[in-house]
Structures are given as structure tokens and as C-alpha cells.
Amino acid sequence: MTGGIDHDRRRFLGTAAMTIAAAHLGKLGTVNADDGGSRELAAIGSAAEWINSPRLTPSSLAGKVVLVDFCTYTCINWLRTLPYRRAWAQKYRQGLVVIGVHTPEFGFEKNVDRVRRAVGQMRIEYPMVIDNDYVIWRAFKNQYWPALYFIDARGRVRQQHFGEGEYERSEMTIQRLLAEAGAGGPRDGLVSVDASGVEVAADWNSLRSPENYVGHDRTENFASPGGRELDRRRRYAAPARLALNQWALAGEWTMGREATVLGSPQGRIVYRFHARDLHLVMGPPPEGSSVRFRVSIDGQAPGAAHGLDVDGGGNGTVVEPRLYQLIRQPKPIVERQFEIEFLDAGVEAFAFTFG
Secondary structure, eight states: OGGGHHHHTSOOOOSSTTOGGGGGGOEEEEOOTTSSHHHHHHHHHTOOOEESSSOOOTTTTTTOEEEEEEEOTTOHHHHTTHHHHHHHHHHTTTTEEEEEEEOOSSGGGGOHHHHHHHHHHTTOOSOEEEOTTOHHHHHTTOOOSSEEEEEOTTSOEEEEEESSOOHHHHHHHHHHHHHHHTOOSOOSSOOOOOOOGGGSOOOGGGOOOOOEEOSTTTOOOBOSTTOOOBTOEEEEOOOSOOOTTOEEEEEEEEEOSSOEEEOSSSEEEEEEEOSSEEEEEEEOSSTTOOEEEEEEETTBOOGGGBOTTSOTTOEEEEOSSEEEEEEEOOSSOOOEEEEEEESSSOOEEEEEEEO
16 A cells, blocks of 8 residues: 555554564653644544544543543454453543544444444443544554553643553553543552453463464465465465464465455365464455354364354354454463364455464
8 A cells, every 4th residue: 555554554563573572561652742732632523433422522622631542343452452441431530531543454344333333342331433544543643553642631642552561551641640630530549450251461471473464465474385366266275284373275265455255165274373362353245144164273173272253163153244263272372273164155364363
């Protein structure tokens, strides 16, 4: 894409590029408080589509501390921060306004009805603004999901935080800005969260596999013989052995720029990974259809290692475009070979993420 937008839409994996060990540390920096705070709030106020709230404008936010949270609903890095966003919005509701800015990474995430459904399923009650055209993203000069911007009661961006982690430091920033604003309510102590499902923090000590895209333009470590071809329906094969973080297709697939689409039943994706969790962003075309699948790990049904979206036998169904948790293996976490076989044609596969 032009203008560097494709680069800007990558997901954040740590302060050192693609360094998994640092992924949970995030980055906290100070922004010039006098540099365009009103511009950022004006961009939020100009958005037409809101969830959980009427339109919020700079005037309606005057005197409030605002926490702006850039997100997209399939991003595992953002999903794992959600327990804290919800807790902060509840605890500090007397002086703090949390605003989620939903800026989509994939085309299907532009569908507002899907976003609205996801927000409800995730029990998000704070305001969410739709940023399909990246207007707010550009106003903040943002580059990451997730990203937090801390705005004081005078409308100035005071700090920012990129990625997961450093929740205590972020909450103390909220408390400091509320104290400056003279807002009532609790300021002492920090929230305690009990995460479950995909929101559970990654097992960082065991994580050796970075996010990888399945579409042609951004994928890495593709190992099917003959390599990948853009927009050509062809039969792929998976090699007998894969190195760590290599992946392959088997069956009749078409690699688009953003997603890879299965042309006939019994297509497979194979991935060599090292992580507790394995997720795949995927969806069934057209709307209302479904695709059955079966997953295995080291050639066997996952059993106790199955994720939320499969049973112990590895069986599941793609019913809507979203992130699917396919593997959550118990300790010890070791290098494994994952395989997913689709029993029906038409699935669109977008990205693997790990945790």
C-alpha cells in the first residue's frame, strides 16, 4: 500500500522488533503535552459511528481524564489487555472516560455489526468509536495495536503506552492525572483482575513463536514446495518435516494479499510452533455459512491441549470471521507440530498468533 500504511498496521510484539521475550514489557514514553492535544480529541469527536455511547466531543470531554485505547477485535495482544481496560473504566468512572478506538486491520473488521457483536460478547461497556478510515489513527500518529494514550483534563496527551504489560504503571498514570484534575473517587490501590479464556496473559517464558500472517503479502517462513503465488488457485503440498516457525499448505488454495482461501474440501495448514496457545484468525465466506475443521497436535487429537474453539477430539466449526483459539497446551510447553484440516471448502485464513 502507499503512504506506509501497511507498515503502520502491523501488530506490536515488543520494544525490540519481533523480539518475543520483550513483548510483554511494552513501551511507556512521554509526549510533548503542548503538541496537538486538541487535534486528537477533535478527530475523535468528528467520528460518526459509536458503540455504547452517543458521540463524544472535546466539549463533552472537557475536565475529564481520557484514556484512548486503539484496538481491533481479532488482535490477541489487545484481547489480553481487556481485563484491565474494563476494570479501570469501572473503578475510575467518576473522572475517567475510557474510549476504545476500533481501527481495523483486516477488511472484515470494518463491518460495524460484527464489531458491535464482538463488543457485546467481550462485555465491554465503555464507549467504542469506529475508525474505519484511520482518521483518528493518523491524528494520533499511532502505529500499534494495542496502544494507550493518556489525555489530561485540559485535553493534552501526556503519556502513551504501546503493547501489553506495565499495567501498574499505566494505572498510576491514570491516578496522577485524576489527582491533577481534582476528580473524586478512588485513587489508592491498584485493580486486581481474574482473566480467563483468550484474555489470559501469554506464557512469556515459553513463547518462541511470533505472530505470522497467512496472506501472500506479509507471511514469513512458508515451506510448501514451489513457494507461494499471488491470486493463483493451485495445489500445494506440505513437506515431511518443518523447522520451528515454518508453515505449509496442503490442498487446493488461493493466496490473496490479505488471506488464503481454500478451494476444495480436505485442505490443510501445518505449523511448527513453540507456545502454550495457538490461535488462527479465520472466517467463512459468504455470510451465514460455516466450515467444519479438525485439528491435531503431533499427529494426535489435542485432548487436554484443546483450545476454547475445539473439543478434545479436535473438532470445531468456523461460523464467523474472528480469532479462534485452537490450542492451549498444559505444561511442559515444548515444540509441537500443529495441523488443521478443513472438511469444507471456502475458509479464509488470515493470521496465526501465539501466547
